[in-house]
Each structure stands twice: as structure tokens, then as C-alpha cells.
Amino acid sequence: MSHEAVMHAHAAVGHEEHHGHHHHESFISKYIFSQDHKMISKQFLFTGIVWAILGGLMSVLFRLQLGYPNETFPILEDLLGKWAKGGKIQPEFYYALVTMHGTVLVFFVLTAGLSGTFSNLLIPLQCGARDMASPFLNMLSYWFFFAASIVMISSFFVETGAASGGWTSYPPLSAIGDFSEGSKAGMDCWLISMALFIVSSLLGGLNYIATILNMRTKGLSMTKLPLTIWAFFFTAVLGVLSFPVLLSGAILLLFDRHLGTSFYLSDVFVSKTQTALPNEGGSAILYQHLFWFLGHPEVYIILLPAMGMASEIISTNSRKPIFGYMAMVGSLFAICILAFLVWAHHMFVTGLNPFLGAAFVLLTLLIAVPSAIKVFNWLTTLWKGNIRFTPAMLFAIGFVSLFISGGLTGIYLGNSALDYQLHDTYFVVAHFHIVMGVASMFGMFAGIYHWFPKMYGRYLNHTLGYIHFWVTMIGAYMIFWPMHYQGLAGAPRRYYDISNWHFLKGFDGLNQFISTVALIVFATQILFVFNYFFSMFRGRKLKNPNPWGSNTLEWTTPINPGHGNWPGEIPEVHRWAYDYSKDGREFIPQTEPIGAGESGHH
Amino acid sequence: MSGFFVLATILLIYLVIFQIAKASEYVGVLKGEEVMRKQSNRINGFLLISFLVLGLVGVWYTNHLYAGKTLFAHESASVEGENFDSMFMWTLVITGVVFFITQILLFWFAFRYQEKEGQKAVHFAHSNKLELIWTAVPAIAMTVLVVIGLRNWFHVTKEAPADSVVVEITGKQFNWIYRYPGKDKVLGKTYFKNISDKNNNPLGQIWEDKANNDDIIESSEMHIPVGIPCKLVINSRDVVHDVGLNHFRMKMDAVPGIPTSLWFTPKFTTKQMREKMNDPEFNYEISCDQMCGPGHFSMRGVIVVDEPTEYKIWLATRKPNYWTAFPEKDPTKQAPATADTTAKKTADVKVVTENKTAKK
Numbered sequence: 001m002s003h004e005a006v007m008h009a010h011a012a013v014g015h016e017e018h019h020g021h022h023h024h025e026s027f028i029s030k031y032i033f034s035q036d037h038k039m040i041s042k043q044f045l046f047t048g049i050v051w052a053i054l055g056g057l058m059s060v061l062f063r064l065q066l067g068y069p070n071e072t073f074p075i076l077e078d079l080l081g082k083w084a085k086g087g088k089i090q091p092e093f094y095y096a097l098v099t100m101h102g103t104v105l106v107f108f109v110l111t112a113g114l115s116g117t118f119s120n121l122l123i124p125l126q127c128g129a130r131d132m133a134s135p136f137l138n139m140l141s142y143w144f145f146f147a148a149s150i151v152m153i154s155s156f157f158v159e160t161g162a163a164s165g166g167w168t169s170y171p172p173l174s175a176i177g178d179f180s181e182g183s184k185a186g187m188d189c190w191l192i193s194m195a196l197f198i199v200s201s202l203l204g205g206l207n208y209i210a211t212i213l214n215m216r217t218k219g220l221s222m223t224k225l226p227l228t229i230w231a232f233f234f235t236a237v238l239g240v241l242s243f244p245v246l247l248s249g250a251i252l253l254l255f256d257r258h259l260g261t262s263f264y265l266s267d268v269f270v271s272k273t274q275t276a277l278p279n280e281g282g283s284a285i286l287y288q289h290l291f292w293f294l295g296h297p298e299v300y301i302i303l304l305p306a307m308g309m310a311s312e313i314i315s316t317n318s319r320k321p322i323f324g325y326m327a328m329v330g331s332l333f334a335i336c337i338l339a340f341l342v343w344a345h346h347m348f349v350t351g352l353n354p355f356l357g358a359a360f361v362l363l364t365l366l367i368a369v370p371s372a373i374k375v376f377n378w379l380t381t382l383w384k385g386n387i388r389f390t391p392a393m394l395f396a397i398g399f400v401s402l403f404i405s406g407g408l409t410g411i412y413l414g415n416s417a418l419d420y421q422l423h424d425t426y427f428v429v430a431h432f433h434i435v436m437g438v439a440s441m442f443g444m445f446a447g448i449y450h451w452f453p454k455m456y457g458r459y460l461n462h463t464l465g466y467i468h469f470w471v472t473m474i475g476a477y478m479i480f481w482p483m484h485y486q487g488l489a490g491a492p493r494r495y496y497d498i499s500n501w502h503f504l505k506g507f508d509g510l511n512q513f514i515s516t517v518a519l520i521v522f523a524t525q526i527l528f529v530f531n532y533f534f535s536m537f538r539g540r541k542l543k544n545p546n547p548w549g550s551n552t553l554e555w556t557t558p559i560n561p562g563h564g565n566w567p568g569e570i571p572e573v574h575r576w577a578y579d580y581s582k583d584g585r586e587f588i589p590q591t592e593p594i595g596a597g598e599s600g601h602h
Numbered sequence: 603m604s605g606f607f608v609l610a611t612i613l614l615i616y617l618v619i620f621q622i623a624k625a626s627e628y629v630g631v632l633k634g635e636e637v638m639r640k641q642s643n644r645i646n647g648f649l650l651i652s653f654l655v656l657g658l659v660g661v662w663y664t665n666h667l668y669a670g671k672t673l674f675a676h677e678s679a680s681v682e683g684e685n686f687d688s689m690f691m692w693t694l695v696i697t698g699v700v701f702f703i704t705q706i707l708l709f710w711f712a713f714r715y716q717e718k719e720g721q722k723a724v725h726f727a728h729s730n731k732l733e734l735i736w737t738a739v740p741a742i743a744m745t746v747l748v749v750i751g752l753r754n755w756f757h758v759t760k761e762a763p764a765d766s767v768v769v770e771i772t773g774k775q776f777n778w779i780y781r782y783p784g785k786d787k788v789l790g791k792t793y794f795k796n797i798s799d800k801n802n803n804p805l806g807q808i809w810e811d812k813a814n815n816d817d818i819i820e821s822s823e824m825h826i827p828v829g830i831p832c833k834l835v836i837n838s839r840d841v842v843h844d845v846g847l848n849h850f851r852m853k854m855d856a857v858p859g860i861p862t863s864l865w866f867t868p869k870f871t872t873k874q875m876r877e878k879m880n881d882p883e884f885n886y887e888i889s890c891d892q893m894c895g896p897g898h899f900s901m902r903g904v905i906v907v908d909e910p911t912e913y914k915i916w917l918a919t920r921k922p923n924y925w926t927a928f929p930e931k932d933p934t935k936q937a938p939a940t941a942d943t944t945a946k947k948t949a950d951v952k953v954v955t956e957n958k959t960a961k962k
Contacts, residue, residue: 075605091896166893172858173841173895179775180895266859267794269806269839271774276795276806284842284857318715319723327733349844350855351862354759358752365744365751372740373733375704380732382711386723388639389646389716397650397712404704408697415747417754418693421673421686421851424844424891462630462642463623470649477657485668490848492891495899503848503887506671523612527619540627581723 025563033143035135036563041120042455043142045448047149048113049529054153055104056522058097065089067515069497069508083161092181094496095164099182100156102167103190105437107197108152110302112145114444115239118305119208119232121451125554126226128217128571130564133210137203144200148193155189163190166494168295171264171287175256176277178270188257191250198247201239208236217553219573223329224590226552226577227322230329231308234336235301242297242340249290256282263287285350292343299436300339304332306443307374307403310396312577313450314378316550317393318385319586321578324377331370338367348416349423357416364414371407375400386581390548391465392450398473399442405477406435409484427487430480438476445469448532453547457559458539464531468524475521479514486510549587551577556591640717647716654709658702673848676879679886679907680866683851685754692750696743758852762833762865767826770835771888772805773843773856776897778888779804782818784922789835790814794858797839802927805839809924819923823904824888826868827913833865843901844892849875853891868907875907 034040064073065088072087083093120138124131132138155162164182165174169190177184212233216225255261256279264287265279315322322328344352344360378400387393409431412418422428445468452460491504498504498511546555553573557565571591579588583599630638669675678684715721770781770789783789790813796806804821807814826832836845838856846853847866854864876884888903908916925932 091899095893095896095898164896168893170842170893173893179841268841268858269774269794269797271799271840274799276797280859283860285860321725321727323726324728324733326728327737349853351857351860354756357759358755361751361755362748365748368744369737369740372700373737376736377733379704379707379711380726382708382715384724384726385711385715386718386721387643387647387712387716389643389650389712394646394650397708400708401705404701404708408701411697411744411747412690412693415689415693415751415755417689417751417758418686420755420758421683421848421853423853424846461623461627463626464619466642466646467619467623470653473653477660481661482664482668485664485672488672488674489668490673490846490889492846492889494893496896497899500900500902501887501889502883502885503889510668527616530616530620531623540631578727580725582725 033139035131035139037120037124037132037135037138038455038561038563038565040138040142041117044112044116044120044145047142047146048109048117049532051104051108051113051149052525053529055101055109056525058101058104060519060522061089062094062097062101063515063518065094065496067512069499091496092161092164095166095180095494096156096162096182096186098494099164099166099169099190100152100162103152103163103194106167106298106302107194108145108149110437110440110444111201111239111298112197114440114447115232115235115301115305116142116145116204117444118228118309118447118451119204119236121455122228122554123208123211123232124215125454125557125561125565126229126552126577127212127215128220128553128566128573129211129215130566130570132207133215134207138207141200141203141207144196144203148196148200151189151193151196155186155193158185158189160184160186162186168288168291169253170291171253171256171284172268175253175264176268176270178272188254191254191257194250195247198243198250201243205236205239205243208232209240212236217570217573220553220590223326224573224576226308227311227325227328227332228305228308230332231304231311234332235304238297238301238304238336238339242294242301245290246294249287249294252290253287285347288347288350289343292346293340295346296343297339299432300335302436302440303403303443304335306399306440306446307332309443309447309450310399311378311381312552313392313396313446314381314400315578315580316450316548317388317390317396318382319388319549319580320381320385321580321582322377323380324373325576325578327373328377331373334370335367338363338370342367342414345414345416345419348419361414361416365411367414368407368411371403375404375407388548390449391460391462391469392446394466394469394473395442395446395449398469399439399446401473402434402439402442402476405481406431406433406439410435421490422487424493425487426483426491426493429493430483430487433483434476434480438480442472445472445528450548451554452532452535452539453542454554454557456536456539457542458535459542459547460535460539461531464527468528468531471524472521475517475524478517479521482510482514546589551579551587551589553590556589643717647713650709651713654706654713657705673851676849677869678849678851679870679875680847680850680852680868682758682866683849685757686851689750689754693747696747700743758864762863763831766831766833766865768833768835769824769826770805770837771824771845771856771903772837772839773845773890773894773901774804774839775841775895776890776901777821778824778845778901778903779839780820780824781805781923782820782917782920783813784816784818786813786816788813790817794839802923805837807923807927809927815924816922817924818917818920819926820920823906825906825908825913825916827910828868828871828874828907830910831865831867833863836862836864841894842892843890843894845903846889846891847886847905848889849886855892871907871909872905 074087076084077087083090160181163186164180173179174183174187212229252263256264262279262282264284265282268277311322342360342364345364348357413422413431449460449465486507542559545559556571573590574593575590577590582588678687768783772779791808791811792806793808794806796803836854836856838858843856844853850866852864854862876882886905890898890901929935
């Protein structure tokens with residue numbers, strides 16, 4: 001009781017503050033150093049979009065080299081100088097592109113751009129809160145991300161180029177400048193940028209957890225939360241517990257690079273200078289453990305928000321309750337726990353103790369169970385629905401399709417006896433791009449199409465949305481499906497040129513095909529970006545504050561909510577988020593009290 | 603100039619698509635949102651089911667084009683790799699069934715239950731029975747795969763048989779160095795601070811350790827005999843590399859300071875493989891599978907699998923690295939007269955003929 005009273009008092013104060021605040025907002029406090037979660041979410045999304053274009057462009061560049069290894073593109077030399085001498089991308093630059101593509105897409109786009117955007121936008125709105133628990137820390141979270149972005153991007157402009165040891169940056173390659181140009185100043189930028197990024201991620205994550213646990217509106221018990229919020233919650237927990245480990249890994253690597261410590265170094269001889277390094281007793285494998293202790297939860301940090309949003313969007317547009325709500329929450333929880341216990345499946349071939357490997361096989365394949373539950377529950381949600389194919393819904397269906405395709409290949413790689421051969425081949429590239437990269441990207445697109453009306457009070461152009469979806473869906477499969485075959489032929493990852501290898505003969509045509517499709521898909525993403533910015537200002541205006549006929553709280557705010565979200569009292573919640581097509585009604589918002597004659601309710 | 607035209611064409615395409623999209627939105631406003639939504643719903647429903655059908659055709663076609671280029675077109679070249687092939691096929695069957703069922707259901711449900719006049723969605727929120735089924739079935743399937751997997755895993759990772767041929771392979775940017783233990787069958791001790799390419803000591807052999815005196819170092823190819831288990835002791839001189847043996851279906855990282863190993867029994871000599879694959883240029887290639895620097899893609903090694911007698915002859919003609927490092931210790935070079943060298947040569951030929959007779 002007293003808790004609720006406090007909440008109300010707080011809400012009332014928040015409301016007054018909001019009115020007092022509104023009139024004094026300057027450009028800087030409203031658009032730059034904003035503490036409004038909705039503006040911060042847009043800042044994350046903007047920065048994420050810029051990074052996605054850059055990261056995508058990097059992949060286009062290195063796909064040019066892979067698809068057309070014998071051709072030269074003089075324009076590249078004009079643009080990139082020594083990195084594309086004679087119009088041909090140089091190996092050092094190729095590896096910098098590959099490294100930065102991975103880093104940027106994994107961390108800056110699919111972590112900050114995805115969970116930063118939607119956790120910020122939806123947690124207060126769907127929990128019925130005026131803002132985050134700490135709007136100030138929330139603002140800092142964005143600006144640390146911004147600083148990380150600046151440092152990362154500047155690494156392309158240092159003389160020796162950006163980091164080029166792969167997105168995992170394994171030492172000793174990443175520790176010693178003599179091993180690669182990218183391991184010089186570029187690597188320091190990478191490490192510093194990652195450290196800043198981790199701070200950003202922790203500030204954000206702690207805020208998300210605090211808000212979800214403490215600031216839900218009256219009546220909104222945890223089991224009445226939409227699955228989006230559950231997903232963001234587990235995502236934040238994963239991040240808060242695992243990112244610090246990566247931070248320690250990065251700091252120790254900085255020590256090894258500059259302070260002469262030997263955490264990761266032992267028995268290293270530099271051929272170039274013909275000198276043996278003094279370091280002894282370190283372990284290169286230690287870094288891999290520290291890296292993957294974040295690295296594996298990281299893929300779920302990327303995937304869980306997409307799962308949550310897909311669940312919400314599929315249910316809303318099928319006009320059906322999500323099937324097996326508690327099982328969906330339970331499987332998110334199970335994935336969250338297991339995510340911490342499987343990291344060494346990235347290290348089956350590092351000389352890991354086979355017995356330890358066996359334990360990781362068991363735990364890894366266990367993840368297939370909650371994943372299967374989720375897939376079957378999504379399918380059952382579609383079954384006997386009355387489905388509306390909004391662009392968001394199409395992307396959510398695409399997400400499920402990709403999650404199945406990519407998830408199943410995980411069963412191969414998680415089984416060490418198969419990984420013994422498949423490790424670090426294109427099979428792995430195909431697997432994680434489909435299940436984590438493209439699938440999560442689809443989740444993000446679904447979220448953008450679905451909640452754009454909430455962000456700007458306007459719709460995205462649907463025709464462009466449909467074109468965007470279909471080209472991306474078909475393109476994604478055309479790019480990544482055949483890569484499985486390259487992997488099964490043994491093609492290793494991160495090869496700049498395969499012409500020297502006899503066992504890889506016969507894939508030139510395929511590489512060209514993949515590169516061409518990648519180019520088309522990239523061009524289509526530009527169309528989406530254009531749609532986004534055009535619709536922000538000129539899109540069709542929203543007339544109905546609840547355009548998708550959805551139950552959740554964010555649609556009870558005005559079309560363009562101010563800072564504080566609800567002009568009056570925060571609405572009270574009486575039911576779960578999924579009363580669709582119940583008792584002859586298409587949807588029943590969460591704010592509606594349970595009727596007297598209503599059939600069994602959640 | 604052509605670049606300009608490409609750019610202009612792309613811009614034009616963007617413009618056309620954008621105009622169409624804009625126009626369709628106006629039409630939507632005129633016709634009414636409801637009508638427009640239903641129309642696009644029908645189109646997308648149709649596209650979803652078409653995507654399923656064409657996608658399945660695509661799956662077949664990709665397989666048709668590329669299955670023959672994968673490793674599975676030819677059987678494993680090692681005894682231990684046979685398990686990999688059969689296990690892969692079992693996993694393919696299980697995941698394949700799930701793949702087809704779930705993808706077909708996904709797109710079929712989407713198509714079948716698209717919004718229609720008079721159709722009402724069913725309020726169906728959960729069913730313990732169904733959820734129990736699809737928790738239990740994947741759990742059982744995973745148990746089967748884990749059991750098969752671990753059995754194979756413990757098989758490939760167990761200690762190499764005592765009679766294995768032992769070869770040390772050391773990665774460096776960007777090639778491989780092979781070392782044979784010589785007659786004493788013991789690899790001499792090494793220390794990385796002794797490494798010196800100039801002094802012909804690329805692995806840092808400790809010369810005080812007499813076991814090093816007969817160790818042979820090769821940098822062009824690794825030779826191993828067919829039908830005899832072969833254990834590779836894997837090292838790195840600088841960064842993390844990976845010994846990728848595609849035809850033998852295995853790989854293992856090379857980590858500086860932490861030796862690793864793998865073992866396998868080759869089933870076919872290089873010559874037999876060439877005939878088998880009808881490819882006179884075939885070689886067992888060692889690919890570096892762990893990002894190791896700008897030359898990663900060129901870090902190629904070759905394994906030549908010989909008949910055991912050929913292997914013995916090859917090994918017998920190699921000189922210990924000790925002699926290369928200390929030419930004055932080389933007995934063949936110490937010999938003052940030419941007559942002696944000739945004698946040595948004849949002796950070598952004798953060894954060859956003896957081996958051949960032994961085989962017969």
C-alpha cells in the first residue's frame with residue numbers, strides 16, 4: 001500500500017516538474033543533452049543508423065575484393081589512398097574492414113542501436129513510468145556511447161590504420177604492433193573505445209533493471225509485463241554481469257601492450273625484428289576465456305530484444321494472445337542463465353581439456369530446448385489468427401524464419417566433434433550472420449516499423465517498407481545460404497584471397513554472386529534510411545493514437561507525448577498485455593478493468 | 603564516365619521507387635486505409651507462400667550446384683574423420699526435418715490465416731500438453747546428438763596410440779615449420795629465446811639437449827606414412843594459428859607457449875587421392891584457420907602421404923638440423939676425399955634397395 005502511495009506521490013511530482021520544465025527547454029536540453037528517455041532512444045537509433053551504414057559499407061568493400069579479386073577499382077584509390085593502392089584493397093585494409101565490420105555491427109549497431117533504442121523507448125512507456133530511474137545516468141549512457149563511437153571512427157584515420165586482428169582481437173596478434181599494422185595505434189583506439197562502450201552499456205543496463213523492477217505503474221505485476229520488457233530485462237542482466245569481464249580483458253591487454261606485463265604473452269618471437277620478447281608465463285588462452293565470457297552472452301544481448309519485440313508484434317498483428325506466455329518468459333530466463341555457461345564452445349579447438357569441452361557441449365545443446373519452445377510458441381500464435389501483414393509483422397515473421405535457419409546450424413557447431421572440423425570456416429560465418437546478425441537486424445527493423453508512429457506521430461511509408469522487407473529477406477538467404485556449402489568445403493574465414501588454394505577451386509562464381517547480392521541488399525537499406533528520414537518530417541500523420549489496435553500502455557499516451565509521457569495521471573493496469581480476440585472483442589487494452597462476466601483472465 | 607552512368611542509374615532507380623511508394627500512399631488515402639490494408643495484405647500473403655515454394659526450390663538448387671564441391675563429395679581421408687561424416691549426416695537429417703516442418707508451418711500459417719472478411723482469431727493462450735510435447739521432443743533429440751557427439755569427441759581427443767609417427771608442426775607468420783624426432787624418437791627441448799633464423803635455429807632448439815642432435819627440420823612439406831597413426835605436436839612461434847586439415851576432418855589451434863596436439867590415421871596416399879579424385883594436382887593442404895595477420899590467407903602447408911617405405915626413404919635422406927646449424931659437425935662434409943662421398947651415396951642407394959626388398 002505504502003509503496004503504491006509513494007509511487008503516486010512521485011508520479012504527481014513528476015507531472016508538475018514536467019509542466020514547469022516544458023517551457024524552459026532549450027535546444028540543447030531538448031535535443032542534445034536530453035534526459036528524456038524518448039529523445040535518448042532516438043539518439044541511440046540515429047547513431048546506430050550511421051554505424052549501420054558505415055558497417056554495411058565496410059562489408060560491401062571487402063565483398064568487392066572477395067567477389068572480384070582480379071579487378072581493380074581506381075575510384076577506391078582516389079577515396080582511400082594507400083589502403084587501396086592501384087584500385088585494389090590491400091590485405092591490411094581488408095582485415096581492418098573485416099575487424100571493424102564485426103565490431104561495429106555487434107556492439108555499436110546491434111547492442112547500442114538495438115537495445116539502447118528500444119529499451120529506452122519502451123521500458124518507461126510500457127511499464128507506465130514517467131522516465132527512467134535515473135534520467136541523468138541514462139543521458140551519460142548515450143554520451144559514453146558517443147565518445148566510444150568517436151574514438152572508434154578515429155582509428156580509421158591513424159596512419160597505421162584501424163585494428164585488424166578480427167573482432168575478437170586475440171593476443172598475441174593484437175598485443176604486438178610488429179605483427180600487424182592494425183595492432184599499432186588502431187588497436188589502442190579499439191581497446192579504449194570498447195572500454196568507453198562498456199561504461200555506456202553498464203550505465204544503461206543498470207538503469208533498465210532499476211526501472212523495470214521499481215517503477216512499474218499500479219497493478220502492473222511482473223507477470224503482466226509485455227514480453228518486450230521481459231526481454232529487455234534479461235538483456236540488461238546479461239550485459240551488467242558479463243561486460244565487466246570484457247573490460248578486464250581489454251584493460252589487461254592494454255597493460256600487456258604498454259606496461260610490459262605478461263598476462264597473455266609467453267614464448268613469443270618476432271620474426272620481423274628477429275627478437276624474442278621478454279614476456280614469459282602468460283596465457284593467450286586466458287584472453288579468449290575473458291573475451292567469450294562476454295562474447296557469448298553478447299549474442300543473446302543482441303538476440304533477446306529482437307525476440308521480445310517479435311513476440312509482441314506477432315501477437316498484436318495476429319490478433320491473438322502470445323501462445324504460452326509463461327513458457328516464453330521461462331525460456332528467456334533459461335537462455336539468460338545458459339548464456340553464461342557456454343562460452344568455451346568458441347574454444348573447442350584451442351587445446352581445451354576434452355572433458356571440459358564435453359560439459360560445454362552438453363550445456364550448449366541444452367539451449368536448443370528453450371529456443372525450440374519459443375519457435376513453436378510463435379508458430380502457434382500465428383495458427384488460427386487473423387493476420388495483418390504490416391511491414392513490422394513481415395519483419396517479425398522473417399525473424400522467426402531466420403532464427404530457425406540459423407539456430408539449427410548452431411546444433412552442428414555446438415557439438416564439439418563436428419566443430420573439430422567446422423570451426424572457423426564459412427559454415428560459422430553463415431551460422432552467426434543468419435541467427436544473430438540478420439535475424440536481430442530483422443527484429444530491429446520490425447521494432448522501427450512498429451514503433452515509428454510512437455516516436456514521431458507519423459507512419460513510415462509502407463510500400464517502401466514492403467520493398468525493403470522482400471529484397472532484404474530474399475537477399476539475406478541468397479547471401480548466407482550458399483556460404484554453408486563453402487564452409488562444408490572447408491573454406492576458412494577471413495581469407496583475403498582464395499586463389500592460392502587448390503581445395504577451394506570452384507567457388508569464384510559463387511563469391512561473385514554473393515557480392516552482387518550484398519551490393520543490392522545494401523542499396524535497399526539506403527532506401528530504408530531515406531524512408532526513415534523522409535517520413536520523420538513528411539510521413540503520413542497518425543490520426544488514431546493506437547494505430548495497430550494494441551493493448552500495451554505506450555499507446556495510451558498522446559500521439560506526441562511530452563517529457564513525462566502521460567499528461568494526467570499514469571494509467572492503472574488491470575490485465576496482461578495479450579487479451580486479443582477475447583470474448584468477441586478484437587483487443588482489450590491493459591488499462592481496462594476486468595469485466596464482471598469476463599471469461600478466465602490472466 | 604561509366605561510373606557516372608552507374609551512379610545516375612542508381613539514383614534514377616531510387617527516384618522511381620520513391621515516386622511509386624509516394625503515389626501508392628496517396629492512393630491509399632483516397633481509397634481509405636481499410637481497403638488499402640486489405641489489398642496489401644493479400645499481396646503479401648501471396649508473396650509469403652511464394653517465398654516458401656521458391657525458397658525450397660532454391661534450397662534444392664543450391665544443393666544441386668554445390669554439394670559436389672564440398673568435402674562430403676569424397677570420403678574422409680582419415681580413419682578418425684569417418685565418424686565426422688556419419689555424425690554430420692545424422693545431424694543433417696534431424697535438423698533437416700525440423701527445418702522443413704517449421705519453415706513450412708511458419709509460411710503456411712501466415713498465408714492461411716491472413717486477415718479475411720468474417721474470419722475471427724481464436725483466443726488460445728496456452729496448453730500445457732502442447733508445451734510439454736515441444737519441450738520433451740527437442741530435449742530427447744538433443745540427448746541423442748550429445749551422446750553421439752561426445753562418443754566421437756572422446757574418440758578423436760584420446761591419447762594417440764603409442765606407435766604413432768610423431769611430427770611437430772610450428773606456425774609462424776606466415777608459414778609452417780615441421781620437425782621430426784629422428785632416430786631416438788624424442789623431440790629435443792626448445793626454448794623460444796634460442797630462436798634465430800640467421801643461425802639456422804628456427805625453433806630454438808637447445809643444443810645441450812642431445813635429443814636435438816638428430817631432429818630433422820623441414821619447411822617445404824610434411825611427409826607422413828599411410829595407414830599408421832600420426833600425431834602432430836602443434837606449436838606457434840608468434841601469434842595464434844590453426845592447423846586446419848580439411849581432408850582429415852579436423853583442426854587444432856597453435857598457441858604460443860601452450861603446445862597442443864591432434865592425431866589421425868591417413869587412409870590414402872597423396873597419389874591414391876589424386877587418382878580417386880581424378881585430379882592430378884591434388885594435395886593435402888594445411889590451411890591456417892585462425893586469424894594471424896595480414897598474410898593469414900596465404901599461410902599454406904602441404905602434407906604428402908607416402909607409402910610407408912617411401913616415407914622411410916624420404917626420412918633417411920633428410921639431414922638433422924644440428925648439422926645445418928653446425929656444418930662442422932656434419933660427417934658428410936667432414937669427409938676430406940671425394941671417394942668417401944661416393945661411398946656414402948652408394949650406401950644410401952643400398953638402404954633404398956634394402957627397403958624395397960623388405961617390402962617384397
